Amino acid sequence: MATGILLLAIFVGPVPIGAPPDPSLLASDPRPDWYLLWYFAVLALAPPRIETAIILFAPIAVGGLLISAPLISNKGERSARRRPWAIGMVVLTVVMIGSLWILGARSPWSPNFDAPPLTAEVVGTTDGPVAEGARLFHDKGCLNCHLIAGNGGRRGPNLSTIGDLLTREDITIRISNGGTNMPGFAGTLAPQELEQLVLFLSSRRTPAPK
16 A cells, blocks of 8 residues: 555646635635545534644544554454444444534535625515615625525524514614624714614514414
8 A cells, every 4th residue: 555655646646736825815715625524614613712622632532542442442242233332333423424524515604705685575675775775785795694584694693583683773783883703884884874784684574474
């Protein structure tokens, strides 16, 4: 095997490097190769305060467990049918890594920079302050992180029925001051724009039963 790897390195060489980074691209969504997507998901979902510990110690712990397993457990049944716990652990590991791989491929924690503007059917009107607020919700990048009726990103809370949960005053405070992973927009919005955004979000309510 070592000889084969050496020959591949000599005659095939490494994977070619792509184009250099372009700092003008703001809508980037970096992610690792497919075989590390599950680990990418683990780091993205882990609390930031323990991310460094996972990066440093998790590979050491897993590697030590794999190396020591034959030394610790070198007796007993070899038939898979008589080792249900071992089979269960393997299946659980495969399911866990597969689930994390799918989550890493979707990366719902990343903004959706390709979110199209909300349609008139979703907004409910084509003119007036509510329609202008919906346009601002897209143009200011809010739709990149928030869902409205299934449209937009999933990094932030779903705002499809935010009008049921918060008053207009509460929405105004949230937009102006920001919150966790959300910047404040008090210095970038004109008073009229802020009012239009608040009116649009206040209109997002649970549809009345027919």
